[in-house]
Amino acid sequence: MSFAPLDPILHNQLRLAVVSLLVGVESAEFNFILEKTGATRGNLSVQLTKLKDEGYITITKGYRDNYPLTTCKLAPKGIKAFEQYVKAIQDYLKP
Amino acid sequence: MHLGYPGVRERLSKGFGADKAGRACEKESDGHDQKYSVFVVYIINKSMFASSNTISMEQSMTPAESLKLIESMIGQAKRSFSRMSFYFLLWGVLLIAAMIAAYLLRTNGSPAMQGIPWGVAGALGGLISSIHGAREGRKEQVANPMDRIIGWVWATFVITMIIMIVCSVKNGIDPGANITLLTGLPTFLTGQIIRFRPLILGGILFWLAGIAMQFTQDAAMLVGLYCGAMLLGYIVPGVLLKRQEDVLRTA
Known part of the structure; x- marks a missing residue:
């Protein structure tokens, strides 16, 4: 039996954590993702950029009370990729 | 900071999982002393990634670990009322x-x-x-x-x-x-x-x-x-x- 290859973009702990988190919400701020994943600011920033470059998420930059505010949202491409990834790992786990 | 030294970026990415971090820094600080910059990047990356016990590494996951991580994060999102x-x-x-x-x-x-x-x-x-x-x-x-x-x-x-x-x-x-x-x-x-x-x-x-x-x-x-x-x-x-x-x- 042959297995579908796992999406290399999602097969990374932090990126997968971010996408899994965004699946359950409409949008989330950078600090929320930071808190929930426990990642470092630098690493999270890098991985978010990577997800954005792949079209998996959209990043909106704005301001709130004069402080920069970064909001992330899962894009349709990201939802599809996540669904395929979950299906692929389920296939791997089938006895 | 310019990471123009051969092998430095590879070493950083291999050791600390920060391949993109290097590139991001590259854009920000042209004109700085290259040797000093590489050292600073190395120290920052080491402190940021090596000492962290959180989700940050480029390590491989088994399908079971992936599923566990997905479940955990979806659970976190669900509790964010x-x-x-x-x-x-x-x-x-x-x-x-x-x-x-x-x-x-x-x-x-x-x-x-x-x-x-x-x-x-x-x-x-x-x-x-x-x-x-x-x-x-x-x-x-x-x-x-x-x-x-x-x-x-x-x-x-x-x-x-x-x-x-x-x-x-x-x-x-x-x-x-x-x-x-x-x-x-x-x-x-x-x-x-x-x-x-x-x-x-x-x-x-x-x-x-x-x-x-x-x-x-x-x-x-x-x-x-x-x-x-x-x-x-x-x-x-x-x-x-x-x-x-x-x-x-x-x-």
């Missing part, structure tokens, strides 16, 4: 006060005045809820679809309740029993959506109190049933929910 205990406590206290005040006005004063406490409680509760909601909304770091659904459930309840009050007053019927029945609906649904059993039980209690109120005309009994339902359907679940919210926020 807005704090709503405040509203149950506020409205519970206000409506009990209004019911008691209306009862006292009915027995000791003019029966025509008994609508005033309800109007005051409604206006005061609406104002405080709006201010609190706007203030909390600005602090929220995440937009949860369930929050929106719960908001619509309560908005639907308020609209139906206003229509019911107007119709009841027009027909000369006391709306209390039917409003109590109706209050069970959003309370029960909110409990089911956030999976919080005290609110589910609270909703059922409102239905039972609403049914019981249909069978009595005794004012003291009506006050007792309504206040009891408010206490056990709003205030007690509100206190328990607040405790749970505090635990989740500090976890």
Whole structure:
């Protein structure tokens, strides 16, 4: 039996954590993702950029009370990729 | 910082999983001394990634680990509801006060005045809820679809309740029993959506109190049933929910 290859973009702990988190919400701020994943600011920033470059998420930059505010949202491409990834790992786990 | 030295980027990415970090820094600081820059990047990356025990490494995961991570993160997202205990406590206290005040006005004063406490409680509760909601909304770091659904459930309840009050007053019927029945609906649904059993039980209690109120005309009994339902359907679940919210926020 042959297995579908796992999406290399999602097969990374932090990126997968971010996408899994965004699946359950409409949008989330950078600090929320930071808190929930426990990642470092630098690493999270890098991985978010990577997800954005792949079209998996959209990043909106704005301001709130004069402080920069970064909001992330899962894009349709990201939802599809996540669904395929979950299906692929389920296939791997089938006895 | 310019990472132009052969092998440095590879070493950083291999050791600390920060391939892109190097590139990001590259853009930011052209013109700096290259040797010094490479050293600074190395130290920053080492402190950021090597000492972290969190989700940050480019390590491979087994499918089982991936699934576990997905479940854990979806669970985190599910628990990110807005704090709503405040509203149950506020409205519970206000409506009990209004019911008691209306009862006292009915027995000791003019029966025509008994609508005033309800109007005051409604206006005061609406104002405080709006201010609190706007203030909390600005602090929220995440937009949860369930929050929106719960908001619509309560908005639907308020609209139906206003229509019911107007119709009841027009027909000369006391709306209390039917409003109590109706209050069970959003309370029960909110409990089911956030999976919080005290609110589910609270909703059922409102239905039972609403049914019981249909069978009595005794004012003291009506006050007792309504206040009891408010206490056990709003205030007690509100206190328990607040405790749970505090635990989740500090976890």
